[in-house]
Amino acid sequence: MGFRFVAIPGHRVVAHPQSLPSEERLEPELPPLHEAVERAFASAEFRDVKAKDRLRALLKGDKPPHLGSPGSGFGPSAVFAQPPQDLPALLRLADELESLARRDAGERALVWKCTECSARYAVPVALARSVSIRCERCGHPVELNPGRSLGEESLIDPFLGAVNSARHELAGFFREAMARGWPILVSTEEISG
Numbered sequence: 155m156g157f158r159f160v161a162i163p164g165h166r167v168v169a170h171p172q173s174l175p176s177e178e179r180l181e182p183e184l185p186p187l188h189e190a191v192e193r194a195f196a197s198a199e200f201r202d203v204k205a206k207d208r209l210r211a212l213l214k215g216d217k218p219p220h221l222g223s224p225g226s227g228f229g230p231s232a233v234f235a236q237p238p239q240d241l242p243a244l245l246r247l248a249d250e251l252e253s254l255a256r257r258d259a260g261e262r263a264l265v266w267k268c269t270e271c272s273a274r275y276a277v278p279v280a281l282a283r284s285v286s287i288r289c290e291r292c293g294h295p296v297e298l299n300p301g302r303s304l305g306e307e308s309l310i311d312p313f314l315g316a317v318n319s320a321r322h323e324l325a326g327f328f329r330e331a332m333a334r335g336w337p338i339l340v341s342t343e344e345i346s347g
């Protein structure tokens with residue numbers, strides 16, 4: 155399910171079926187992939203429960219969310235975090251998201267290029283050893299010599315990149331909302347049809 159987070163000043167929160175006002179609103183720029191946003195939370199906890207379980211319980215639990223929707227296509231909102239009482243838990247969650255991002259970005263690779271056709275070869279640093287291969291594209295020999303690589307780079311696929319950018323976005327958003335003293339509301343996409 156696709157989550158949407160917004161923060162607005164407490165006195166502007168309205169009840170469903172009214173919509174939340176669009177002015178004075180803070181909203182993280184999340185990647186359009188639902189899976190990436192769900193995955194961003196991974197094992198992260200909020201007040202001793204998995205953040206993901208808390209989101210599900212708020213939106214799909216026995217008591218349906220009763221605050222205004224953030225916009226068309228989204229259902230009513232529930233309070234995910236309320237300052238000041240949730241401030242410490244939310245700051246810990248922000249830290250946790252950032253350390254998950256650092257951990258997942260941690261694997262490094264050595265990179266070489268075929269001198270003939272420039273095809274790129276990357277091997278995790280831990281597995282790199284001196285070996286000669288035939289270029290997959292042109293058949294030219296390529297020396298994967300760790301002493302003569304083009305350098306190291308982060309070995310991260312585009313999906314994990316989206317997960318990590320969601321983590322950084324959410325962490326910044328949580329901190330900013332708490333700094334302003336605004337409640338954080340969450341809603342989910344309405345299933346149409």
Ligand SMILES: [Zn+2]
Nearest residue numbers: 268271289292
């Ligand atoms: Zn080649």
